[in-house]
Structure formats: C-alpha cells, structure tokens
Amino acid sequence: METKVYRLDENNLDLEKIKEAAHVINRGGTVVLPTETVYGLGADGLNSEAVKKIFIAKGRPQDNPLIMHVCKKDISEYAKNIPQVAYKLIDKFWPGPLTLILDKADIIPKETSAGLDTIGIRMPRNSVALKLIEMSGRAIAAPSANLSGKPSPTEMKRCVEDLNGKVDIILGGNESEIGLESTIVDCTGDRLCILRPGAITLDMIKEFDDQVYIDPAILKNVTDDFKPKAPGMKYRHYAPKAKMKIICGEEKKTIEKIKEIVQNYIDANLRVGIMTCDEHINEYDVQCKISLGSNKNLEEISKNLFETLRSFDELDVDIIISEGFEEKGIGLALMNRLKKAAGYDIEFV
Ligand code: TXA
Numbered sequence: 001m002e003t004k005v006y007r008l009d010e011n012n013l014d015l016e017k018i019k020e021a022a023h024v025i026n027r028g029g030t031v032v033l034p035t036e037t038v039y040g041l042g043a044d045g046l047n048s049e050a051v052k053k054i055f056i057a058k059g060r061p062q063d064n065p066l067i068m069h070v071c072k073k074d075i076s077e078y079a080k081n082i083p084q085v086a087y088k089l090i091d092k093f094w095p096g097p098l099t100l101i102l103d104k105a106d107i108i109p110k111e112t113s114a115g116l117d118t119i120g121i122r123m124p125r126n127s128v129a130l131k132l133i134e135m136s137g138r139a140i141a142a143p144s145a146n147l148s149g150k151p152s153p154t155e156m157k158r159c160v161e162d163l164n165g166k167v168d169i170i171l172g173g174n175e176s177e178i179g180l181e182s183t184i185v186d187c188t189g190d191r192l193c194i195l196r197p198g199a200i201t202l203d204m205i206k207e208f209d210d211q212v213y214i215d216p217a218i219l220k221n222v223t224d225d226f227k228p229k230a231p232g233m234k235y236r237h238y239a240p241k242a243k244m245k246i247i248c249g250e251e252k253k254t255i256e257k258i259k260e261i262v263q264n265y266i267d268a269n270l271r272v273g274i275m276t277c278d279e280h281i282n283e284y285d286v287q288c289k290i291s292l293g294s295n296k297n298l299e300e301i302s303k304n305l306f307e308t309l310r311s312f313d314e315l316d317v318d319i320i321i322s323e324g325f326e327e328k329g330i331g332l333a334l335m336n337r338l339k340k341a342a343g344y345d346i347e348f349v
C-alpha cells in the first residue's frame with residue numbers, strides 16, 4: 001500500500017491536505033495525525049471495518065480498546081449515563097490531554113471498544129487533529145501511532161518508520177507538545193479512578209472529586225493476577241530494543257551507583273547508554289549518554305522521553321541505565337512509562 005506523507009505547518013493549516021485526509025477517513029481508510037500528547041493512528045470510530053485496519057497496521061492485540069477523538073464537548077452521541085463530574089472535567093480540561101471512560105452508546109461498534117461496555121473519549125487540542133475531525137464529521141478512533149510495543153511516536157519521522165506502507169496518509173506536524181499519552185479517568189464508578197497518569201495530574205482531578213484514586217495496577221508491576229482496568233496497561237510497552245534499568249534515590253548516591261554499574265557492564269564488553277539530566281550529564285564518562293533535559297523541569301523530561309528511547313535504539317546499545325525522577329505532578333506519568341520501558345527493573349539507592 002502506498003502511504004502519502006504530508007508535513008503540515010500547525011500554525012498555518014493546509015486545508016486541502018486535511019480535506020484529502022478527511023475523505024480518506026470518510027471512505028474507511030487510515031490516517032496518522034499529530035496530537036498534543038503523541039501521534040495517533042486514526043480511522044472512523046463508527047466504522048468497524050475501518051477500525052480493524054488500525055489493529056492490523058499496529059499489530060495491536062484485539063482486546064485493547066481505542067480512544068474516540070472528538071472536536072466538540074457535546075458527546076451525547078457516543079456516551080450515555082454521563083455523570084455531572086464528567087461534564088465538569090470536560091468543561092475544565094477539553095480540548096486537552098484528558099480521556100474520559102464512560103458508558104458507551106450503542107452506535108459504537110464492539111471493534112472500537114474491544115467488546116467493553118465503556119468507551120474512552122477525548123477532545124485533543126492540536127490544530128491539525130481538531131481540523132481533521134471537524135472536516136471528516138466523524139469521531140476518530142486513534143491509538144498511538146507506533147507499532148505495538150514500541151515507544152509512542154512524538155515525531156513524524158517515527159510514524160513514517162513504523163507505519164509507512166501500512167496506512168493511507170501520514171499527516172505530520174511539530175514534535176508533540178506533551179510527549180506522554182493522555183491521562184485516562186474512569187467516570188463510571190462511585191469515585192473517579194485514574195487508569196493511566198498523564199499531564200492532567202492527580203491534584204488537578206482532585207479538585208473535582210476529592211475521593212479520586214489511582215488504579216493500584218499502575219503503581220506496581222502488573223502480573224497475571226493483577227488486572228488493570230485499562231487493558232492496554234498490561235502489555236510490555238514503550239520498550240526500547242536494549243535492556244533497561246532504572247536507578248532511583250538521592251542524587252549523589254544515584255550517580256555513584258550508575259558509575260559502578262556502568263563500569264561492570266563495560267568490563268563485560270557491553271555497550272552501555274546512560275539516560276540522565278542536564279545537571280548530571282558531565283558526571284558520566286561514556287560515549288552514549290543522552291540528557292532528557294533539566295531535572296527541575298519534569299515537563300521537559302517527559303516530552304523528550306519516548307524520542308530518547310528511540311534514539312538509543314539507533315545507537316545500538318546493549319543496555320540503557322536511566323536515572324529515576326520525582327513522582328510528583330507529571331512525574332508520576334513519566335515514571336510510569338519509564339518503569340514499563342524498563343520492565344520494572346528498578347533499584348533504589
Ligand atoms: O494521548 C492519547 O491518549 C493518545 C493520543 C493518540 O490521543 N492515544 C493513546 O491511545 O494513547 P492508546 O490506544 O495507545 O492507549 C489507550 C489506552 C489503552 O491502555 C487502553 O487499554 C485504554 O486506553 N482504554 C481505552 N478504552 C478503554 C476503556 N473503555 N476502558 C479502559 N481502558 C481503556
């Protein structure tokens with residue numbers, strides 16, 4: 001299949017290109033689109049044949065439901081029994097990086113919700129995404145635009161690497177503004193429940209429900225006996241090709257421990273990469289070291305995480321040693337993705 005690749009200026013939209021992509025959606029095709037979180041792989045969410053193409057292109061397990069992307073706050077067509085608190089969250093955080101889990105309307109095919117009675121819905125704020133949804137007149141079902149298991153793409157070139165020849169159109173924009181996937185909040189229970197942490201943090205949600213809690217499955221290594229409510233969270237994810245290990249703790253001790261471990265690997269003739277921050281990068285004497293940004297700016301570190309994991313793949317390292325970061329604010333989401341990428345190989349010093 002031939003894939004058309006268009007790079008768009010997010011501040012000066014080429015409406016002809018977006019219209020062409022909207023027609024593809026209308027005809028049941030697949031389109032990669034930029035969003036403010038990560039790039040998505042979209043299709044008409046009400047067309048089961050179109051949705052199947054997403055699963056095939058990504059190699060995605062069938063039991064992992066998709067998020068519906070809308071361009072307006074009225075979602076009565078797609079969800080039912082919507083609680084008051086959901087309207088309040090929508091009012092405050094949409095358009096933006098927040099997905100709500102609600103009871104699904106009957107028109108949503110089982111392929112989109114992977115057989116569940118609920119559906120995830122969000123309104124992104126990226127200008128290309130909003131225009132595409134608006135021009136297509138559909139809700140667009142879209143998982144992240146990576147091959148299943150790989151880190152989510154935050155740059156257009158990664159979507160091309162993963163999906164060229166497997167989708168109809170790739171619409172590129174800037175690098176993703178946030179770089180981690182949306183916060184997922186389940187609104188179907190008595191209390192709100194965070195199923196996946198993201199840029200909309202626990203504290204922000206607390207203002208709307210002081211009883212909100214985090215799905216216990218995302219705070220620890222998920223094994224078969226502990227099933228997360230977001231089916232996707234159980235799969236090995238965000239995984240670079242190399243093995244990965246996280247060292248967490250007080251600054252000086254962390255640096256010392258990393259130096260010690262690195263030396264052991266080098267002695268064993270392995271190629272080691274270090275993932276660190278601006279403040280510490282000069283401490284390490286290895287060839288492959290990449291800073292995620294300043295450790296005083298967890299938004300910046302988060303934004304660079306997935307792209308850095310993919311860069312390490314290109315450097316062909318055998319093992320990546322990463323520093324850990326503070327689990328406050330967006331740091332909870334950052335560490336959630338980092339731990340999954342490392343298969344929960346984490347050492348505290
Ligand atoms: O930021 C994002 O959310 C990005 C962009 C493209 O919008 N999308 C994204 O989709 O991350 P995906 O498919 O990679 O991750 C969706 C996650 C999966 O873990 C899935 O299991 C969960 O959302 N999910 C979707 N529908 C659900 C539902 N009804 N109940 C529980 N979890 C659900």
Ligand code: MG
Pocket residue numbers: 143144152
């Ligand atoms: Mg994904």
